[in-house]
Amino acid sequence: MSKPTTQSATQARRSAIYLLDQVLGEGRLLPEILAAGTLDTLPPEERARAQRLATQTLRGLERADRLLKKHLRKKTPLMVHNALRLGTVELCQGAAAHGVVNSMVEIISKHKRHGKLKGLVNAVLRKMADEGPAGWAERRVPRLPKWLRSPLAQAWGNEAMAAMDQAHFNGAPLDISAKPGADLTDLIHLNGTTLPTGSVRLATAGQVSALPGFDDGTWWVQDAAAALPARVLNLQPGESVLDLCAAPGGKTLQMAAAGAKVTAVDISKGRIARLQDNLTRTGLVASLVVGDALEQQGQYDAVLLDAPCSATGTIRRHPDLPYAKDGSEFGPLIELQARMLAHAWSLVKPGGRLLFCTCSLLPDEGECQVEEALEMFADMTVDRDALALPGVEAAWITSEGGLRLRPDYWADRGGMDGFYMACLRKAA
């Protein structure tokens, strides 16, 4: 990556502050802000840099606020506070002081309403340049906001919660799934390793589309945990499978690559278009449907339901989530998941199977859903044998027979997304 000019570095910082304002002030998620085309006028490198800076700041937000606290006696406008937070995180993570301070002072001085606070920004960031880096290392690992940390600590215990905080702070490497038999030697030579479950992990990736094999469509980006539901389902060539809530399609690609006849359904037209792009690039085939999972009909050898959920398992990649959300939508989501699971069950042929999964850390969106379904449907059993896969550890298997994955697992390998899955068999 080339070194940005002073002007483009300042523009990336200005955009990063805007992203932070939107997440922390308006409760919007980063992907939603970016999908609205807000940063589309920036050159791709600047856009990527703005995104990276905002993400880094959200991961370190609690530390930055603790360091800034003693220098901010009065309430500071959010935009100025976010500039200070970003500046603090950059300075504490090794950026050159003059670049960061000059940039932030320029951004604030040109701001219509807050221009008069440029002196404050200058003074505080100069102090941060002096004391910040040492103070940074001494502060505790940033914790999730209480509204989310409390239920997770209650579910998994304080020790696990601390390990999950660490995993969220560390962020996530890039994981790759490939077509069966694909040769990924070039990726492995780059700086990749093969994980025990078969995914390939790159410690540092840079621009994904520039990596070897991307243009040939031999692989796609997919977290190692997210790659397990399709492996557990273990489709055989020619089997019919309904992929509910399918986009952008990591699991669709796996199932199509296994030779199954895949029908992929998603309610979002835009996300189905991304799924189509992924199929085109990889040369794989699936029938795509824009529609509501609850309205699908038919009978399939297998159904995979990746139900909409809190996405709390993906905070390593999406540190905006705990700040943009407040948990108020969890109740309706849990209720929707139960309805979807019941409907999906009606679409499974006798003798077939349903793979239920969510990228959530909340038992209400995983273990509890399956326990309740098992009570409700007399013809449903859990297929524990389906979990006997390379790399799946016995300790991850739950009492009801599902697979619980958490971001603190594989800590020495770089973690994994939080996920829950269970393979449910219908009586023949």
Ligand SMILES: C[S@@+](CC[C@H](N)C(=O)[O-])C[C@H]1O[C@@H](n2cnc3c(N)ncnc32)[C@H](O)[C@@H]1O
């Ligand atoms: C967790 S994501 C799916 C990820 C996907 N399975 C994959 O592997 O790439 C959840 C998806 O559910 C879709 N969705 C939400 N409500 C839906 C509904 N009622 N019917 C169908 N899809 C829905 C969303 O548009 C979103 O794409």
